[in-house]
Amino acid sequence: MRVGDSGHMKAKLSGNLAVVAAVITVLLWASSFVVIRFVGESLSPGAMAFSRLSVGAAVLAVIAVRYRRPIPRGRALALVIGYGLLWFAAYTVLLNWAEQHLDAGTAALLVNFAPILVAIFAGLFMGEGFPRPLVVGIVIAFAGVLLIALGGSGGSHNDRLGIILGLITAVLYAAGVLMQKVALRTVDAVTATWVGCFAGLLATTPFAPQAVGELADASAGAIAGVVFLxxxxxxxxxxxxxxxxxxxxxxxxxxxxxxxxxxxxxxxWVFLGEVPTALGLVGGAMALTGVAISRRRPRQQTPAVDAQVPEASPTS
Structure with a gap:
């Protein structure tokens, strides 16, 4: 096997693993909106955030000890701590609060206005540009999100405060992604995650006494939900x-x-009985289609090769 072929195979494998990782992320984050709604009946926003981050930090600490990577310094450390405060701490508390006023689906679509902000900022200021598949996919997916918003869900109890909180979490989410992307240029994924999570945990420690009291009275299902989160x-x-x-x-x-x-x-719909409308179902299908398009690589033009007629070799 040639060196070039080996490098191409490694790059393809890395790309495939990145797609698998993205799918896992999407499924787990989607489930969190449902679990937050359930746990929110027993725990207040701050207490839930502290409890969730405590469990997450404990798991990440075990992984970090095994990897034994050095803690970043200087600007890289500041970026990791910054996105930890914005994304792990502030985002989590405000999302928990928002879901006390919104159904899970509406909260998810408001928060996921953030990808539009990220794509625009990254294209303008981080040199990523605007490849056609990305632009087309975002337009289709965002149109689907709008349909979901217009359709709502059966029995929704959305109010103005919840919508405002949802939009604020979207801004925090976008800022966290952009700060993390810059940090990941010099910091490995494991270190960036556990340091960010611990920064968020420290920021939510004022809610620790409240969390202890509420967990003591919480049901086994609510505690299991916190562990899952x-x-x-x-x-x-x-x-x-x-x-x-x-x-x-x-x-x-x-x-x-x-x-x-x-x-x-x-x-x-399945676990909380929040039934989507027909518009919501169509919008969901459009969102998934748009994401599939956005993940496609732009078609590269193959340079034209001039077809030349070979010259006849002289006969001896």
Missing amino acids: GVGPTAIAFLTWAYALSRTDAGKMAATTLAVPAIAIGLS
């Missing part, structure tokens, strides 16, 4: 997200998460 959507999903983000463009990765609202609506 910490292990799945926090520890595992943020690791797979960081892995995939370090191997692809921020805009393309963010566009992939536009599938989250469609999946969240389906899960909330």
